[in-house]
Amino acid sequence: MKSTQRARGIVQAVAVVLSLALPLISAVSPADARIGGGVSSGSRGARTFSAPPSTSTAPNAAQPFNRTITQPASPGLGTPAGGGFFNRPGMGMLGGLAAGFLGAGLLGMLFGGGMFGGLGGLSSIIGLMLQIGLIIIVVRLAMSWWQRRHETASAYAGGPAGPGASPSFRTATGFGLGSGSAPLEIVPSDYEAFERLLGEIQAAWSNEDVARLHTMATPEMVSYFAGDLEKNKARNVVNKVSGTKLLQGDLAEAWREGDTDYASVALRFSMVDQTVDRATGRLVEGSEQPTEATEVWTFLRPRGGNWELSAIQQT
Incomplete structure (x- = not known):
């Protein structure tokens, strides 16, 4: 008995909602x-x-x-084909090599072999110099990518308008800036x-x-x-x-x-x-x-x- 009353109440509620929605649909459809x-x-x-x-x-x-x-x-929508920092446009082969060396170095560090443990365990002064050089390259690539990104954002965010423009510009047509x-x-x-x-x-x-x-x-x-x-x-x-x-x-x-x-x-x-x-x-x-x-x-x-x-x- 209770289930029947509950079902009847649901049907009545749906009917009320439809009766209210149909006029709105009719009002919206012409637009x-x-x-x-x-x-x-x-x-x-x-x-x-x-x-x-x-x-x-x-x-x-x-x-x-x-x-x-x-x-x-x-192309041109600013969405790279693949993910990841080193897949940014313009990184090229240098970025790929840096990613490979950095990945190998980090892997070596994880396994206790030092920064270049994953590349044969280089521990000489040459290995240290290579590590420093690699870090400099990665930092410069990151800074270059960040600078290009902000230059693009600034160009599109709305810089100064051309000569003759004004934030309060109005025309007889009713347009404003x-x-x-x-x-x-x-x-x-x-x-x-x-x-x-x-x-x-x-x-x-x-x-x-x-x-x-x-x-x-x-x-x-x-x-x-x-x-x-x-x-x-x-x-x-x-x-x-x-x-x-x-x-x-x-x-x-x-x-x-x-x-x-x-x-x-x-x-x-x-x-x-x-x-x-x-x-x-x-x-x-x-x-x-x-x-x-x-x-x-x-x-x-x-x-x-x-x-x-x-x-x-x-x-």
């Missing part, structure tokens, strides 16, 4: 219909697996990527390009114009957009986003990798997001009233080229 599907997609170069800094526009951390072609072990100065200078024309791409990409998405999207986004992002559009076609619906208006924007970070510039920008914008039946135009999801969204868009630009969308992250 997921816009371009990007409400998930985090794309790549941020060597920073794909590190979150962009928070800004006043997007104080919450950006979500990790749900869809990306970048792999954690890809946000997280502070960056090693890559972002000028007013760049902010204007970001805002223009925000609207034009949404328009191309609404028109299901994949060819147009190819001119404004990376092949990776277009592949995701094309897949999402095909899913809409399979459902016999089309997502229409109109009236896109930038409300606030902040630069999260900007950097350079080789001949490619990157800029991650927090965007808060309003839009009318509607999903309608493809044949009748009947509203299926969304609303005729404007809604707001906050996302982090990353743009890349080949040296001398134009900005294009490289990633969208939810906040």
Whole structure:
């Protein structure tokens, strides 16, 4: 009897939870219909697996990527192919030899044969000199590796901005520098390009114009957009986003990798997001009233080229 009552109570609790959750799901689903599907997609170069800094526009951390072609072990991501101190890039044959000698020496010490007990029991003055030389080599390698690591971190952490930049920089478009100065200078024309791409990409998405999207986004992002559009076609619906208006924007970070510039920008914008039946135009999801969204868009630009969308992250 008690077990029956307990089972009935569990069923009632589940029913209550579902009744509360369904309205929330209905409220969230329209926001997921816009371009990007409400998930985090794309790549941020060597920073794909590190979150962009928070800004006043997007104080919450950006979500990790749900869809990306970048792999954690890809070259240029700062992840060595193997573990261990002596497997660092740039150590080369010298590092390998030092590791071998050091390992053999430590092994000899463990077995009571001295530092070079594992190499034939050298105990002469020559052995002592070799030990001292080996220690100097290892220390210099460690210091060199540490110095290179800090130089790289300093270059990407945000040094002084280029001429004309200011931590309080604002443009008529509503962009602000946000997280502070960056090693890559972002000028007013760049902010204007970001805002223009925000609207034009949404328009191309609404028109299901994949060819147009190819001119404004990376092949990776277009592949995701094309897949999402095909899913809409399979459902016999089309997502229409109109009236896109930038409300606030902040630069999260900007950097350079080789001949490619990157800029991650927090965007808060309003839009009318509607999903309608493809044949009748009947509203299926969304609303005729404007809604707001906050996302982090990353743009890349080949040296001398134009900005294009490289990633969208939810906040």
